Amino acid sequence: MPDIGAQLWLLGPEIVLAVFAFGVILLDLVIKEKSVLAYLSIAAALFIMFTMFGRQGTAFGGMFLADGYGLFFNFIFLTSLCLSILVSLKYLPVERINFGEYYGLMLFATIGMMVMASAGDLIMVYLGLELMSLSVYVLAGFMRQSTRSNEAALKYFMLGAFASAFLLLGISFTYGLTGTTQISGVAQYIKDNGLAGNPVLAFTTILYVAAFGFKIAAVPFHMWAPDVYEGAPTPVTAFMSVGPKAAGFAVIGRVLTVALGPVSSEWTGLLIVLSILSMAVGNILAISQTNIKRMLAYSSIAHAGYALLGVIAGGPEGLASMMNYLLIYTFMNIGAFTVVTLLRTEGVKGEDLSDYEGLSKNHPLLSALMLLFMFSLTGIPPTAGFMGKFYLFVAAINAGYLWLTVIAVIMSAISAYFYLRVVMYMYMKEPGTVIPVQRSTAGRVALMFTGIAVLLIGVQPTGFIQMARSALAGFGI
Amino acid sequence: MNEILFGYLSFAILALSIAAITRKNPVHAVLLMIVMFFHLATMYLALGAEFLAAVQIMVYAGAIMVLFLFVVLVLNIREEEKGERFASGWPLGISLAAGLLILILIITDKVLTGRQGQFTQAVILQETHTKAIGKLLYTQYVFPFEVASLILLVAIVGAIVLAKKRLG
Numbered sequence: 001m002p003d004i005g006a007q008l009w010l011l012g013p014e015i016v017l018a019v020f021a022f023g024v025i026l027l028d029l030v031i032k033e034k035s036v037l038a039y040l041s042i043a044a045a046l047f048i049m050f051t052m053f054g055r056q057g058t059a060f061g062g063m064f065l066a067d068g069y070g071l072f073f074n075f076i077f078l079t080s081l082c083l084s085i086l087v088s089l090k091y092l093p094v095e096r097i098n099f100g101e102y103y104g105l106m107l108f109a110t111i112g113m114m115v116m117a118s119a120g121d122l123i124m125v126y127l128g129l130e131l132m133s134l135s136v137y138v139l140a141g142f143m144r145q146s147t148r149s150n151e152a153a154l155k156y157f158m159l160g161a162f163a164s165a166f167l168l169l170g171i172s173f174t175y176g177l178t179g180t181t182q183i184s185g186v187a188q189y190i191k192d193n194g195l196a197g198n199p200v201l202a203f204t205t206i207l208y209v210a211a212f213g214f215k216i217a218a219v220p221f222h223m224w225a226p227d228v229y230e231g232a233p234t235p236v237t238a239f240m241s242v243g244p245k246a247a248g249f250a251v252i253g254r255v256l257t258v259a260l261g262p263v264s265s266e267w268t269g270l271l272i273v274l275s276i277l278s279m280a281v282g283n284i285l286a287i288s289q290t291n292i293k294r295m296l297a298y299s300s301i302a303h304a305g306y307a308l309l310g311v312i313a314g315g316p317e318g319l320a321s322m323m324n325y326l327l328i329y330t331f332m333n334i335g336a337f338t339v340v341t342l343l344r345t346e347g348v349k350g351e352d353l354s355d356y357e358g359l360s361k362n363h364p365l366l367s368a369l370m371l372l373f374m375f376s377l378t379g380i381p382p383t384a385g386f387m388g389k390f391y392l393f394v395a396a397i398n399a400g401y402l403w404l405t406v407i408a409v410i411m412s413a414i415s416a417y418f419y420l421r422v423v424m425y426m427y428m429k430e431p432g433t434v435i436p437v438q439r440s441t442a443g444r445v446a447l448m449f450t451g452i453a454v455l456l457i458g459v460q461p462t463g464f465i466q467m468a469r470s471a472l473a474g475f476g477i
Numbered sequence: 478m479n480e481i482l483f484g485y486l487s488f489a490i491l492a493l494s495i496a497a498i499t500r501k502n503p504v505h506a507v508l509l510m511i512v513m514f515f516h517l518a519t520m521y522l523a524l525g526a527e528f529l530a531a532v533q534i535m536v537y538a539g540a541i542m543v544l545f546l547f548v549v550l551v552l553n554i555r556e557e558e559k560g561e562r563f564a565s566g567w568p569l570g571i572s573l574a575a576g577l578l579i580l581i582l583i584i585t586d587k588v589l590t591g592r593q594g595q596f597t598q599a600v601i602l603q604e605t606h607t608k609a610i611g612k613l614l615y616t617q618y619v620f621p622f623e624v625a626s627l628i629l630l631v632a633i634v635g636a637i638v639l640a641k642k643r644l645g
Contacts, residue, residue, distance in 0.1 A: 011620075018627065025634060059620070060617075060619065060620040061617055063618075063620045063621065064620060099638065101634055101637075101638045104634065105631065105634065105635070105638075108627060108630075108631050111627065112627075115624055121621075123618070123621050124620070124621060124624070127621055127624040127625055127628065128624065130628050131624060131627055131628050131631060134628060134631045134632060134635060135631050135635070137635070138631070138634075138635035138638055138639060141639055142638070144639060153639075175591070176588060176590065176591060177588070177589060177590075177591050178591040178592070179590075179591030179592035179593065179594060180591065180592075189591065189592070193589075195589070198587060198589065199583070199584045199587045200584045200587050200588050200589075203580060203581075203584050
C-alpha cells in the first residue's frame with residue numbers, strides 16, 4: 001500500500017473526530033459536569049474546521065476521496081454539530097436527559113456524514129449512512145420517559161431500515177451490472193459499454209432515488225418526518241433536519257451525478273417529480289400545523305424540494321447552488337430551532353404556536369431574531385434565504401427549467417403564509433401568559449451566530465457561493 | 478442430483494416462510510423460521526458458498542434467533558392468538574411487494590454481467606471463500622472494515638443508553 005501516512009493524513013478530520021468521540025464516551029464515566037463534554041466536542045469540531053482544508057487526494061484505493069466537495073459538506077456538518085451542541089447545553093437538564101453519551105453519539109453521527117460526503121465507493125456510502133442513521137435513531141429516542149420520543153425513534157428506525165434495504169439492493173444491482181462498486185468506475189463502465197437504456201439500470205436508479213429521497217425527507221418518502229421531528233428532543237430535531245439532509249444531498253451528488261451521470265436523463269425526471277411534490281406537500285400541509293416543530297418539519301420537506309432544483313439543474317452551477325443553499329439552510333433552520341428550544345423551560349413545553357402570542361412584548365430580541373429566521377426561510381431579502389433561493393432559481397433557469405422555477409416561486413409564496421403567521425403571532429397578538437425563556441448563554445451564542453450569518457450572507461452573498469464553486473473543481477462533472 | 482436438491486430447498490424455503498408468517502402463535506412462527514434458516518444455509522452450501530452457509534447458521538440461526546426468542550418471551554401468547562394475524566394495511570403492503578416482485582421479474586432477463594474481477598471460480602476453488610474474504614477484508618477493504626467497527630460501537634452504546642440508563 002503506497003505511503004500509509006499520507007493516506008491517514010487525508011483521513012485526518014474523521015480520525016480526530018473519532019478519537020474525540022471515544023474520549024467523550026470514556027470521560028463520561030469520570031466527569032460529573034456534562035457540559036465539559038459538550039465543550040470538548042465543540043473544540044474538536046472547531047479544530048477540524050480550521051485545519052481540514054487543503055486536503056486533496058484519494059485514500060485506500062479510491063474508497064475515500066478527499067476533495068473540495070467533501071470538505072465543503074464537512075464544513076456544513078461540523079457547523080450544524082457545533083450549533084446543535086450549543087443549543088443542547090441547557091435543554092438536556094430540563095428534559096432530564098443530561099448524559100454524556102448524547103455528545104458521543106452526535107460526534108459519531110457527524111463522522112458518518114463525513115464518510116458519506118467523502119465516499120469514493122458505494123460500500124462507503126452505505127456504511128457512512130448506517131453510522132449516521134444508527135446514531136440519529138438513538139438520539140431521536142433519547143427521551144426514554146416520553147412515549148412520543150420512543151415513537152419517533154422506532155418510526156425512524158423502521159423506515160430507515162427500509163431505505164437501507166433499497167440502497168443495498170441498488171448497490172448489488174450496480175455491482176452485478178458493472179462489476180465494480182467504485183463510483184468513478186461505475187460511471188466509466190456505463191459509458192464504455194453503452195448501458196444507457198438498460199432496464200436494470202433504470203430500476204437501480206429508482207432504488208437509489210427512493211433510498212436517498214428518504215434521507216432528505218422528500219415526498220413521497222417523507223411520512224416519517226413530521227412525527228420524528230416532533231417527538232425527538234428539539235436540539236436533535238435541529239441537528240437531523242440539517243445534517244442528515246445535507247449528507248443525503250452529498251451522496252446524491254456523488255452517486256447520481258457522478259456514478260449515474262452518463263444516464264442522467266433517467267433520474268432527472270424522477271427528481272423533478274420528487275421536487276414538485278416535496279414543495280407542494282411540504283408547504284401546503286405546513287399551513288394547517290399548530291405545533292411549531294411539526295410546522296418546521298413540513299417546512300424542511302419543502303426545503304428539500306427547493307434544494308433538489310440544484311441537482312436537477314446539474315453541472316457545477318447547479319451543484320454549487322445546492323451546496324450553498326444547504327449551508328444557508330443550516331444557519332436559518334438551526335436558528336429557528338434554537339428559538340423553539342429556548343422556549344422549553346421547566347414545566348413549559350413552548351412548542352405550540354399559541355405560545356408565540358405576544359412574544360415580542362416580553363422578549364423583544366428573541367422575537368426579532370425569530371422574525372429574521374422566518375423571513376429567511378420564506379426567502380425575503382435581505383436575508384440569506386433569499387440569496388440561496390436566488391442562486392438555485394438562476395441555476396434552474398439557465399439549465400432550461402423555467403416552468404419548474406415558476407412552480408418553486410409560487411410555492412415559496414404559499415410558504416409565506418405559515419412562516420409569517422409566526423411573526424404575526426409574535427408582534428400583533430396580545431400575550432396570554434408570560435412564557436419564560438431559558439437562561440442559556442450557549443443558546444444565546446448559537447442564536448447570535450446564526451442571526452449574524454443569516455444577515456451577513458444576505459447582504460454579502462458571493463463568498464460562500466464562490467467557495468462552493470471552487471470546491472467543485474475536479475469533481476468530475 | 479443437484480437440480481433435485483435445489484428444487485427441494487427452494488420449495489421448502491418458500492413453504493416454510495409462508496407458514497412462518499401465517500402462524501398466530503409466535504413460538505410456532507419462530508420455530509418454522511429456524512428450520513427455514515437451516516434450509517437456506519444448506520442451499521448456500523450446495524451452491525459452493527461455504528463461508529456464507531456458516532455465517533447464515535451463526536448469525537441468523539444463532540444470534541438473531543435468540544433475539545426473537547427473547548421478544549417472544551415477553552409476549553403474552555394467549556393474547557397474541559386472539560388478535561388478527563396481519564395489521565390492517567396488509568393489502569397495500571402485499572400489492573407493493575407484488576409490484577416490486579413483478580418489476581424484478583421483468584428486468585431479470587435484461588441483466589448483463591459486468592466485468593469479472595480477480596476471483597474467478599477456479600481461484601475461489603483453490604483458495605476457498607473464507608481465505609479469500611479474509612484477505613480482502615484486511616487489505617483492500619480495511620477502511621470499510623474500520624467504519625463497520627464504529628457502527629457496532631454505536632449500536633452497543635445506543636442499546637445501553639436506550640435500555641439501561643437511569644433517568645436523572
